[in-house]
Every structure is written in C-alpha cells, then in structure tokens.
Amino acid sequence: MTVTNFMGRLFQFRPTLYIVNALLWGVFHSLPVGVGLGMKWFFDDRAMSSSQDYLWLAVPLVAVAAIRFTRIGVFYVAIFEWVTYIYHLQAVLRRNMLAGIMRWPGRNLPASPGEAMTRFREDVDEVVEYVESWVDFWGRLIYAVVCLAIMANINWLITAVAILPLVLVTLLNNLSGSRARRYTQANREATGRITSFIAETFGAVQAVKLGQAEQHVLSRFERLNEGRRKAALMDSLFKKWMQSLNQHVLSVCTGVILLMCAAEMKAGRFTVGDIALFTSYLTSFSFSISLFGYMVFQHKRLRVALGRMRILFRPGEEDRVAEAGDIHLYADAPEAEEPAGREEDRLRSLEVRGLTYTYPESENGIRDISFQLERGQFLVITGRIGSGKSTLVRTLLGLLPKAEGNIVWNGRWVEKPAEFLKPPRSAYTPQVPRLFSDTLRENITQGRIVGPEEMDRALRLAVMEQDLLALEGGLETRVGPRGVMLSGGQIQRAATARMLMTHSDLLIFDDLSSALDVETEKTLWERLFAEPDVTCIAVSHRREALARADRIIVLKDGRVDAEGTLSELLEISEEMRLLWQGEASQAAGAAGEAARVPANAAVEGAEAAGPATIPGAAAAAGV
Numbered sequence: 001m002t003v004t005n006f007m008g009r010l011f012q013f014r015p016t017l018y019i020v021n022a023l024l025w026g027v028f029h030s031l032p033v034g035v036g037l038g039m040k041w042f043f044d045d046r047a048m049s050s051s052q053d054y055l056w057l058a059v060p061l062v063a064v065a066a067i068r069f070t071r072i073g074v075f076y077v078a079i080f081e082w083v084t085y086i087y088h089l090q091a092v093l094r095r096n097m098l099a100g101i102m103r104w105p106g107r108n109l110p111a112s113p114g115e116a117m118t119r120f121r122e123d124v125d126e127v128v129e130y131v132e133s134w135v136d137f138w139g140r141l142i143y144a145v146v147c148l149a150i151m152a153n154i155n156w157l158i159t160a161v162a163i164l165p166l167v168l169v170t171l172l173n174n175l176s177g178s179r180a181r182r183y184t185q186a187n188r189e190a191t192g193r194i195t196s197f198i199a200e201t202f203g204a205v206q207a208v209k210l211g212q213a214e215q216h217v218l219s220r221f222e223r224l225n226e227g228r229r230k231a232a233l234m235d236s237l238f239k240k241w242m243q244s245l246n247q248h249v250l251s252v253c254t255g256v257i258l259l260m261c262a263a264e265m266k267a268g269r270f271t272v273g274d275i276a277l278f279t280s281y282l283t284s285f286s287f288s289i290s291l292f293g294y295m296v297f298q299h300k301r302l303r304v305a306l307g308r309m310r311i312l313f314r315p316g317e318e319d320r321v322a323e324a325g326d327i328h329l330y331a332d333a334p335e336a337e338e339p340a341g342r343e344e345d346r347l348r349s350l351e352v353r354g355l356t357y358t359y360p361e362s363e364n365g366i367r368d369i370s371f372q373l374e375r376g377q378f379l380v381i382t383g384r385i386g387s388g389k390s391t392l393v394r395t396l397l398g399l400l401p402k403a404e405g406n407i408v409w410n411g412r413w414v415e416k417p418a419e420f421l422k423p424p425r426s427a428y429t430p431q432v433p434r435l436f437s438d439t440l441r442e443n444i445t446q447g448r449i450v451g452p453e454e455m456d457r458a459l460r461l462a463v464m465e466q467d468l469l470a471l472e473g474g475l476e477t478r479v480g481p482r483g484v485m486l487s488g489g490q491i492q493r494a495a496t497a498r499m500l501m502t503h504s505d506l507l508i509f510d511d512l513s514s515a516l517d518v519e520t521e522k523t524l525w526e527r528l529f530a531e532p533d534v535t536c537i538a539v540s541h542r543r544e545a546l547a548r549a550d551r552i553i554v555l556k557d558g559r560v561d562a563e564g565t566l567s568e569l570l571e572i573s574e575e576m577r578l579l580w581q582g583e584a585s586q587a588a589g590a591a592g593e594a595a596r597v598p599a600n601a602a603v604e605g606a607e608a609a610g611p612a613t614i615p616g617a618a619a620a621a622g623v
C-alpha cells in the first residue's frame, strides 16, 4: 500500500466530515481574495477620484471588518469540525492497529510494548498532520489560483516570477525526500530503543539492585539517550530547515516581485491599487505555495510512519490499517451480540491433524501432531521442559500461525483458530498469565456484571477462597503490576477463575504445575471434574492430572513420542516412565513443603477428602 492509496482510503472514512472541513477551511483561506480586490478598487476608483465624499473612506474599513468577522465566525465552526474529524481519524487508526495486534495475540510485537506505543502516538499524529494539510489544501489552492488569475491579468511577468518559487520549492522537497525519511526512521528507532529500555528497567528494578548493576544501567541509559538526542536533533533540524528554506525562497521571491512592482509603478504601468493588491496577496500566496511544497515533503516522510504502523498487522492484513469502522466518540459502543448458532456450535468433538509450527529462524517447534478429543474428555499433554507443550497449545489456539495441519471442530474445518477458538467455545490460561492493574474482581469478571453464585463457583473451582481471606480487601484488592503483588500460584488461580467465568466448552490450561503446589493442583482437578461435562486440555506432568486423563500425549523434541492412557503409556513408553518417576520424587519434596504451609494444607486437605490421589485408585473410580 503506497502513501497515496493509504490517504485515499483514509479520506473515504467519514467523507462528509472531510468535505465539511475542506469547505469551511476553504472559505476561511479564500476570503482574503476579497480584501485585495477591495483595496485595488478603493485606491484606484475612490481615493484617486476627485469626489469629496469622505463617507467612501469608511467603505474599506467596513468591508475589511466584515471579512475579518466572517473569518472569525467560520474559524470557530471550522475548528470544532476539525477537532471532531481528527479525533475520528486518530481513533480509527488506533482502533485498527489495536485490532491488528489483537487478531494476532500470540505474536511478539516488533519491539517492546512501550515502543509500540510510539507507533500509536507519533506515527498517528504524523498522519493527522498530513491530513490537516489536505484539509487546508483546497482553500489555499482556490486562493492561489484566483490570486494568480487576478495578478496575471494585471502583469503576467511579475506573476510568472511569483510562480517560480512553487517550482523551486517543490523541487527542493522532492530532492530532500529520502534524507527526510532516513532522519525520521533513525529518530523513531532511537526513541523506541530508549522507551523499551525504560520499560525493561522498571520491570527489573529488583534484579538490577540485587545484581548491583545500577551504574551499568545508568551508563547504558545515558548512551541510548545521547543516541536519541542526536537522532531527534537531526530529524527536527532537518524538518525546520526544510520549512525555513521553503519560507525563505518565498521571501526572496516576494522581495524581487515588490522591486519589479516598484519599477513598473515608476514606469507608470502600475497603479497604487495594483501595488496594494499585489502586497495584500503576496504574503498569503507565499504561504499557500510553502504549504504545497511542505506537503510533498510530508508525503515522502509519511512512508516511514505508514511502514511502522503496518508492521503491527499479520502479513497480508497490513492494509487493514486504513479500514473504515464505527467509532463511538460521544457514547459507549453497543454491546456485542451473542454469536448466532451457539447451540449447533457447542463442542461435540475436536480433531487436530498434522499440526506443525517452527519458530522463525530456528529448528524448534512442533511437528505433525494429531489427536482427537470428545466432549467431556480430559486430554493431558506432557513432556520434558522445552518439549513443545506450550507451542502445541498456542498453535492450536492460533496464537502461533500453524505452518501445516488442520483443526476440526464438530467435523467442521476451523479456518482461523485465533478467531474461532475463543470464549464461549474455548478459554485458555497461559503458563505465565498476566493480571491488569485493577481489582481482583475486575480481573476475574473482565467488566461483566456477575452474581455472587457465579463468582463463588469460579473462585471455588479455582481454589482461591483461602487466598481471598488473606487479602485485606478481598475481591476489591487492587492487584497487578501497580497493586498487591500476588504470588505466581495466586495469579495462576485468578487467571483460572477468569477463564471459568467465560463458561466455555473447552478449557485449556498451560501448565498449572509450574506455579501450583501438588496439593492445590490436585484440589483444583478434583473440583473441576466434579462438575458435569467438563472438556479439558491440560499441559501437566502431575500424577493427579495424568491419572485422571482419558488420553495422554507425550511430547519429545516437538513430536508425539507416545500416546494413550496412563497404564498403556507406563508399559510402552520409556519417556512416560521417566516423567512419572521424576514426578514421584518431586511430589515427595512438595509434600514436605506443604507441611510448612499450614493455611493451604488445612483447607486443601479437607477438600481432598473426595476422590483418590493415587493413579490406580483414580482410574478405578472411573474419573
């Protein structure tokens, strides 16, 4: 998509607002044509006439005042329309960029989130600045063309000299285009680097202090700052230099024109009215020409901003940056409607065939993974560290773009997993979940209004009730990066409660074991499977999960090493036997640990009085 195409598509968004703005600003910029004509008429026809009627002297004052007041009136209406228009434009661009990121949730941003913010701020502002030039363009163009026609009618030679700067300025701006882009790019990159560094430093304050790396961090900060200072200076200096060059070319030409006017006047070919008209037109005329020149410069520079915004989108979707859509500036957006056909959509079976994904520029990933899951079943994915468990789950959910393979839901091919496998069809708790800086309640409900029973159910299933007692504000405690720092396990369970709140058909857990102790995870599975009709895929190596599983997939180096029930796998798979034994020794360690945490152990022990805790018994219970 070129800058021209992009701007063309942007203007199609709210075209009425653009036209209203162009008209209002057109009137605003072209009204001064009347001032020049009025001055010529006054000096040539009235001031030079022998009439003693001094009342005529008031006419130009009244006319100029009328034009000025009309302009002020137009200005106030125009500024209101302009602000409305730019807020719509900024909102649609930012909304599209955010939607682009959201459609590709598993993908890493091209830089840190802090740097991505500069794309939402500076790059969007640059687009708006160029649109502003296009709003002013028509009024300035009308003004320039009418002025040219009037001036050429009086003296074509002087008028030709007035056009000269237009050619010069356009040429200059064209020539400077690639240099302008280079400086802008360097400035944005330097800003991005320092923003990322600040964000990273804030996130790792403790590590920096413990490592006594303050001085090292500070000197790196200074180096980055210096780089940014230089890049910003070059960019800003070049922009101002181009602006002032445009202005100066025009000022010099204005001077030459005035000298020519004086010579013409001396020769008697120029009247006082003519010189008044030329003087009145030349300043605004040069502004118009300077704008046209600057627009060429802006057009070239915008390629950088456009490229930076487009990179936030999935390959092939970049053009959606200029997609039109509803913006609700003055009211809340209407509630999203429930998707139609929910009943037919309810999970009956899920089939995965030959799923493959390899990380870019690496051999790591998953290859040719297939499995099947029926409603009400529990599938456990297990394997050593780095065997590809998270990659498999993320590829299934479309958070990583699959290279090959098919996902089939109720016998229907899922074309876009990221858009399809989301609540209420499927919900997911990642291995390292994140909470927002908000109350625990908001984090769990995600803004939905829920009744106390629904909340209690989610909290109970996620084994959170003891944690709540320990939190002073209970559900109203502010958590997340700017609140109470919850433990890894508490975050995992809050995220689990959030997931359960969606009442999705398929629940996907990525490795609860990495943050929960043996007892808590055991309680969680017990409570979850006491519910009717739970369909679940879980990454886990815990015995409790493995024993309950209807099917287990053992991954090794990104491939399925073995597949079956626990008893089958313990017979046929060496890898499974190793994992099972490894888990036994960990569980023994964890039991000792649990004894040191009486609060948890007491409740979880009481809750655990239900199903058996050893695999054989669990299997016998038919779980």
Ligand code: ATP
Pocket: 359, 360, 362, 364, 365, 383, 384, 385, 386, 387, 388, 389, 390, 391, 392, 431, 511
């Ligand atoms: P764990 O038990 O530690 O959670 P896992 O089985 O979930 O491990 P994955 O996170 O799926 O493992 O990673 C599988 C392999 O892919 C690992 O070797 C990992 O180092 C590698 N990997 C992960 N992310 C990337 C990436 N962005 N680029 C290249 N390789 C990656």
Ligand code: MG
Pocket: 389, 390, 391, 431, 511
């Ligand atoms: Mg993992």
